[in-house]
Amino acid sequence: MFSDLSAQKEGSSLLCRPASEVQGPVFERMPPTYSPCSERYTFKERSFSRQYAHIYAARLMQMRPLLSERAQQKWGSDVLIRKLCDLQTAEQCCIVGTFFKRMDLQPSILKEISEEHNLLPQPARAKFISETDELILEDELQRIKLEGKIDRDKCVTGSIIAIYGAERNDGKFTVEDFCTADLPLQTARPALSSDRFVLLASGLGLGSIHADSMLGLQLLVDMVTGQLGDQGEQSGAATISRVLLAGNLLSPSTQDKDASTKAKYLTKKTQAGSVEAIRLLDELLLQLAASVSVDVMPGQYDPTNYTLPQQPLHRCMFPLSSVYPTLQLVSNPYQANVDGVRFLGTSGQNVSDIQRYSSMDSHLEILEETLRLRHLAPTAPDTLGCYPFYQKDPFILEECPHVYFSGNAPTFESKLIKGADGQEVLLVTVPEFSSTQTACLVNLRTLECEPVRFSAFSADDDEESEMNISH
């Protein structure tokens, strides 16, 4: 554990006379071997003159052979895998296709602008599921309604699945069993000799009206750069080889929607809220980049494109810190190999979108579900904005990561899951720093994760509370 590491060293504690030599011991940070693998998420040409049918077709084309294999493994190699057009009534067979969940409460632009109904726009809801939802399976040519042993509320539109059952007389398909593509193969990670840590943080929320988390942020930066604590703590901090900021570096209050609708003469002299926030972020990154490698992923409220995959933030916004080669501005989703350990993750938009359209509430459960479906964001492009890919669907997981994370979760959770072919994946939901003041440390040697809390004085604390950096 990280805390044990710092406590073990018997370096002089803070309660002793200052050392006589001018400079104390210097702790070297081991640079990790790093190779980014996110080329598939950054693109050069951007053509929006295409429909989204291509991405669904490519997704089904890519996943059909995988699912046929899984179906044969699960239900015997002689199971009939049929296309929907070849279905015969009351024949036990397996069908492979894309889920579509028809939800009445799903916000629809057509309903909103429909003049006949004269409806008011729908109020914002937390979940759009209801009792009247219908689950439909679609393949290349047809679609069929599904009923039976399948939990309709847990499924989301866009997931590719294999279903075993039979078609009934009334045209609906009765589900007896189903299977997902499950985890892809994983390359074994190398055994490391010493403990190395990667710090994951997200939801820094800079530029907000309440600057509650600034003290926590500064403590975090000081801890990582080794300016905090005695020599034991400092040598512990030297084992942190990389910092990953997973999105929402700016707070949602920097997104001023009124600016576009207000008259020009009112907004001329005012600056966008995000300008000041980016300046704060640049100064923060300057402190971090001077000491440790930092990867910065954009999030929902950051100044980059809205559709997934979000492109890296532009380096012209960071004049002070982009001089350092340790600062990497990366895309969302992000994939990289750090010391042979493969990290894959997003800033949380895919997870919160699935949360809105299914009955699952725990971010960790949803994260596991996306891994088992072998797809990062099944709801894209239906309810989650996405670029119209045509050749391949880049969100399909081709290789199993060792650490799979998603940012901006309400709480910190982590779990180690094992796959059928010996894969080992650490799932981490990185909490939002602006509300929880918690970051996570992942140990690359043992694949364990622990939270680090930087709670400080809170405004309504009556009794004296000490600043406590608890592990």
Added chain:
Amino acid sequence: MTTKHGLITDSFKVVKKARREGKRQKRPTPPPPQKEGDSDPVREEELQKLLKFDLDWRFGPCTGISRLQRWERAKLHGLNPPEEIRDLLLQTLTDPEYKHSLWREYPL
């Protein structure tokens, strides 16, 4: 604010003009009719082959991408598209009738 002396509309009656039928929507113009009398039978046959390739459901949607891009995609996913289509497309890279799909003249 109204005066005691009456409104101006007492002296000048309001005359409502007959409203024109609501602004007619600009419909997207249909593509110009095909040139008639294309006498080259070889070209006709080749275009027919490409048309069949476009309408083949196994290779996915055909709108919005060029035929060569669609062929490459089918090859990538192991769907075995016929090689002769590719050869034909590589020979006629500049001709828009060959290059783009059947629905090229229509917007998205």
